[in-house]
Amino acid sequence: MKLTGARILLECLLEQGVDTVFGYPGGTILNVYDALYDYRDKITHIRTAHEQGAAHAADGYARSTGKVGVCFATSGPGATNLVTGIATAYMDSSPVVFITCNVGENLIGRDSFQEVDITGITMPITKCNYLVRHADQLADIVREGFAIARSGRPGPVLIDILKNATAEETEYAFLPREKHHTRGRLAALIGRASHDMTAPEPDIEDIDTLAHLIGEAERPLIICGGGVVRGRAHEELAEFAQKVDAPVAITVMGAGGFNGRNPLTTGMIGMHGSQASNMAVDACDLLIALGCRFSDRVALNPATFAKQAVIVQVDIDRSEINKNVQTSHHIVGDVKRVLSLLNERIGQKDNKAWKDYVFSFPTETEYELTGEALTPKQISDIVARTAPWDTIVATDVGQHQIWVTQHFHYDYPGQLLTSGGFGSMGFGLGAAIGAKISHPDKTVLHITGDGSFRMNCNELATVAYYDLPIITIIFDNRTLGMVRQWQTLIYNQRYCETDIKKEPDFVKLAEAYGLSGRRVNNAADFEAALKEALTCGHGYVIDAVIDVDEKVRPMVNGGDHITQFLLN
C-alpha cells in the first residue's frame, strides 16, 4: 500500500502500540499534523504550552508507565526547545522517542527559515539519532529507533525527518512489533550483537561468585539505584534483601525500587543521605550496587568510598563498570534477572549485629518545630498521611526535591518522577502532566519550589486546557533555597542573586489560568487546602510559605568523605 511519509510515521507509532503523543505543531512538521487529523481516534495528541513541557511530559509518561514516551516538535526553535528535555531523559535513562521535522531537502544546508542541525546538537545526549532524508527509509528507522530506546539501558532517541520525506509517497507494509527484529537495520544490529531476541543470560559464574561473597559477608549493604526502577525489579529486590538480611540504601533515582516503608531501608544515600546510609557505606564489608553508577552525588569521594568493602556492581551497561568507583566484581545483565538467579542460590542469612549497628543511626532527619511557621517536614508528613498511598509525585529540582525524596516513602517504581541526573529545574509540571495522562485514576502531585515553578509554570495552561486535576505544592521560601544553602554554608552568607524579594502572586496566577489556588502559612491551613485540592477535581496550586532559612539535612559537601557531615 502506498502512503505518505507522514502516514507511515503514524502507522509505525501504531505498530509500537503508541496511543499518546506530546508535542507542538509548526511549519516543517505540518504534513505529520495534517495526517494526525485522520488518526485522532487512535492517537491522542497533547499540545503543551512549550516544547520543553512536551519533552518533560513524554519523559514523565515513560517513567511512570515503563513504556516508550513519544514527543513531536517542529524544526529550528521547536527542536532546540526539546534539548533540556532530551538531556534530562538521557541522564536518567528514560525511554523517549523524539520526532522532529526539518526543512526540505531543497533547503537543507542553506540556513533556511527554522533550520537547525538538531542531530548534531543532540548527538551527545541521545542513545542514537537519525536524519531521515526520504520516506522509504522511515519505517525501518522508526522501528530501530523504538527498539533502541527501550532495549538494554533505556534512553532517548531522536528522529529528524526532512519535510519532503513526510510528503513523499512510498510502499508501506504493516509489520507486527514481534517481527521487527527480522528485517532491515534492526536485524543487522541484532545480528552484529550475536544474539537473538531473547536477552542473553548474565554470566552464571559471576552470579555464583557474588552468591559466595554474600555467604562470606558479615556486614553487607545493598544500594538500590535507578536500574532497579527502570528494570522494575522491586519484587526480586524485596526478596533478595530479606534473604541477605542486609540494609538497603536508596539513591534518588532508586526511589520506589525498594519499598520505603520496609524496615530494612536506611533511606537516602549520598550528599543528602541519611546518617544510617552513609555510616553503613563506611563500615560495610560487602557493597552490592544494583543499577547504580556511583555518581558524584552518591559516592562523593570515589577514592574513600566504601573502603572496607568488596564492591560489586550489577549493571546492564558495561561501560558503567568502574567508571566512577573501582569495583572488585561485576555482573552485566538485567537486574531483575540477576536478582532472581541470585535468589535461587542464596540461603537465609542473619546479620542482626550489623543491622543493630546501622539502625542505631537515624534513617531520616528529625526537624524541630519552630513556632507557628510551616516546616518542610510538616508538609511532607501531611501529604504522606492525606494523599492516597499510590500518589505519583513529580518534582522539580532543589531543596523541595530532596525533602520529598527523604520523607515520602515510595512503594513502587515510577511513583517518584524527578530529574536526578541532569537536575533540570522546571521538569516537574511537564512530568506530572505525562503521569496524569497515563494514570488518570491516580492522584498526581507536582512538588516544586518557587524558583523552579517560575521556570515552566506556563504549563498550567496545559493543566487547565485538558482539565487535569494535578495539585501543585510550592515550597515557597522566596529564595533559590538549595543555592542559598550552599551560600550559607560554603560562601560566607554572601547571598548573591538567590533571594527573590518580590514573587508573583501564585494564587492569582493559578486563577488566571482558570485553576484554583490558596496561600497557606501554617500546618492546619495546609492540610485544609490539600483536602480541598484532592476533592475539587481540577488543577490546584498550594502556595505553602516556609522559612527562608530552612535547610536540607544532612549534607556532605561535594567531594568530601561520605560521613563528613557538614550539617546533621
Next chain:
Amino acid sequence: MRKNRYTLAVLVDNESGVLSQVSRLFSRKGYNIESLAVGTTDTPTVSRITIEVMAEDDARARLLCNQLRKLFPVHSVKLLDSSHSIRRELVLIKVKAGTTEARSEIIQIANIFRGSVIDVAPTSLTIAVIGEEAKTDAIETLLEKHGILELVRTGVVALERGAYTIDDDTKEKGEFNYGKVAFS
C-alpha cells in the same frame, strides 16, 4: 601529569556522521586525538578507524574504549598493545631541490629510509616514506635543511602481530552488546 600514547582500533558502520560521532566522543571526554586514520575494510559496509590518544593510564584508556563501544555504529574496539602490534604511517614530504647537489642528496636520504621519489619538478622533489614516527621524524629532520615546502601524514594505521584480530570474541564484547541490544 605524564601521559602515555595509546592506539585504539575501532570498527564502525561505513555511514556519514559516524566519524564525527567517534571523534566528538574524545573531545567531550576531554581528550585530544593525536592521530586518526580511516578507511574501508574488506567488508565495504564497515570502516576501520585507528586512533592515537594520550591518556593518563591504562584504566583511563580502557574507559575511553568502553565509551566508544557504547555508540551504536561502533562494532568493536581494541586497545592495541604496542609491543604486539605493527604501526605504520605514510608521510609525503615536498622539499626544495633547485640545485643538482641538493637533488642527489635528497634522493640519497630517501633511499636510506627506503622512501621513494614520487614527484619531480624543476625546483622541488616529493618523497614518500612509510614507517613509525621515529623513522618519519628522522627523515623530516634530515630534509629540513633543504627547506620543506609541504608535509602531510596519513595518520598511524596498526594491526596486531600474529593471528589475533579485532573480532576475537571476548566475554567483554558480549557484555557490551548486552547493554546495547538486550531485547526481551
